Amino acid sequence: MEGAGERKRGVRLCCVCKKARASVKRPKTLDHICRECFYHAFESEIHQVIIRNSLFRPGERVAIGASGGKDSTVLAYVLSKLNRLHNYGLHLFLLSVDEGITGYRDDSLETVHRNQVQYGLPLKVVSYKDLYGWTMDQIVDVIGFKNNCTFCGVFRRQALDRGASLLKVDKLVTGHNADDIAETVLLNLLRGDVARLSRCTSITTGEDGPIPRCKPFNPNLDSFITYAYFKRLDYFSTECIYSPNAYRGFAREFIKDLERIRPRAILDIIKSGENFRISTTTKMPEQGTCERCGYISSQKWCKACVLLDGLNRGLPKLGIGRSRGSVGSENGNESKVEKSIQGKQCGTLDF
Amino acid sequence: MQLTLEFGGGLELLCDSKKIHNVNIEQQNGENKLTMKDLLSWVRTNLIKERPEMFMKGDTVRPGVLVLVNDCDWELSGQLETSLEEKDVVVFISTLHGG
Known part of the structure; x- marks a missing residue:
């Protein structure tokens, strides 16, 4: 950076071609x-x-x-x-x-x-x-x-x-x-x-x-x-008019500050x-296909089908949050939801 | 001092949805000297109609806002200390919106 206020305008040249003004x-x-x-x-x-x-x-x-x-x-x-x-x-x-x-x-x-x-x-x-x-x-x-x-x-x-x-x-x-x-x-x-x-x-x-x-x-x-x-x-x-609450916005601002x-x-x-x-001992979700639409999925139904099913059934919150694997089955009872949360692999991380 | 200011990347929405503003800034004390720091505070007072936090953070622009003085990144000319001259073109573009 140049000295405060002492800038001579347009002096700095491109350090690659040494000809044009750097921009x-x-x-x-x-x-x-x-x-x-x-x-x-x-x-x-x-x-x-x-x-x-x-x-x-x-x-x-x-x-x-x-x-x-x-x-x-x-x-x-x-x-x-x-x-x-x-x-x-x-x-x-x-x-x-x-x-x-x-x-x-x-x-x-x-x-x-x-x-x-x-x-x-x-x-x-x-x-x-x-x-x-x-x-x-x-x-x-x-x-x-x-x-x-x-x-x-x-x-x-x-x-x-x-x-x-x-x-x-x-x-x-x-x-x-x-x-x-x-x-x-x-x-x-x-x-x-x-x-x-x-x-x-x-x-x-x-x-x-x-x-x-x-x-x-x-x-x-x-x-x-x-x-x-x-x-x-x-x-x-x-x-996007619907995005002001998106989590990503906070990450973006943090990245820009850094x-x-x-x-x-x-x-x-x-x-x-x-x-x-x-860690190689961590159980990772296996990639399979959605039983409903055939799209790649690690669960019985892919996320889009789960969300869509919730929307169509008037239960739009279905499939939001952490109860993975519980939805998609018509009899998604409480105990099953709980089990899937407990059974969720957190995974161990090592560098 | 006559300047052309251009707002883009969504920043124009903060100043009446107008992208280009031809402005005439009266210098204080009759001095013929204006820095980017002076300009930013002038813009904030006179042009920004809403959500000034989208434009500024502290006394400078919000991180993620690109500033060009005569098509040159202001990081090369001393940022806030950049001195402006008659008929300069200053561009502000936000990069914070999605790609």
Whole structure:
């Protein structure tokens, strides 16, 4: 940082090309770089992640989970650019989920429709209404502002998979960046969810399932917003009208506070998430399939079916909270619920 | 001092849903000097209509708000101590909303 108030304007040059005026400070290296060098560094880091992890094979069909927000818009832009530049040979698609949130998703879907034209990528939209018979507006009418994000999160995850299989893609990529993954590490720690903790930092997950998911932005620390702003990308940035109570918001704010003190703290949190190893004697939930819809599930019914069943039976709180494994059986009596709580494996953690 | 201020990433909702504000700021004591610190307190008083905590924390912007002075990250120009000049463009974008 320069001396207080003594700044000579425009003197600082990019430490890569030594020609243009520096505009950006890269959080990872603290280098001061110009716009063009920033674009290049940003894009080549993503290319490196793709190559190093062999994320794609030529000819693959890849769906980009697109919400219209900054991260997925940057992902769609950068991935289609890299695909052309480096001849990945990928067939890219935009895949959006319409949760049915008036005043939020309808507006952001308009952004995705524009992105479809701007990037020349085919778009598929799947809706909660079609898949589950309920819109988020209707769900919130029933459940209120508590736990509503649980419904939305569970349904969205499955909706993306269903959309991906309708598109017959080989992979689904999402725009999760280092911030998101660090938040997830913290949330999984706070919830004591060891099964998710051990997989949330992976770049590719679900390789044993029908459609693997990749996060090519993991673990990119660069400012997506700076990239999107400088590139004048068309993205949507309004907070979901139903999310102010979401637990994740607190984790996000905490991460942003840490980032201000030391940007690499985000990478360190991800690193600690990776270093949590589950003791081999711990009983982990086994992945099976839902008896009702056939989706992957560690229980008799998948979470979406449990939640949906509760909604349809007028018991929307069913399936919320810790009584895992108890629902899905029609005779879900009290003792069974209790047993499943007691029987829940906490898991031992070691570094 | 004439400045152009731009709000994005949802911050525009705090100031009448208007993204771009062309403002004229009267300097105190007739001095021809304005820093980002002065500008932030001016914005908070004159432009932010609601939820100022979404914009500021303490005497600076809330973590997660990107600040660009003439398309340059203010971390390179001294953050609060950055001195502004006539016709400068200052951009504030929140990164706190979902991606």
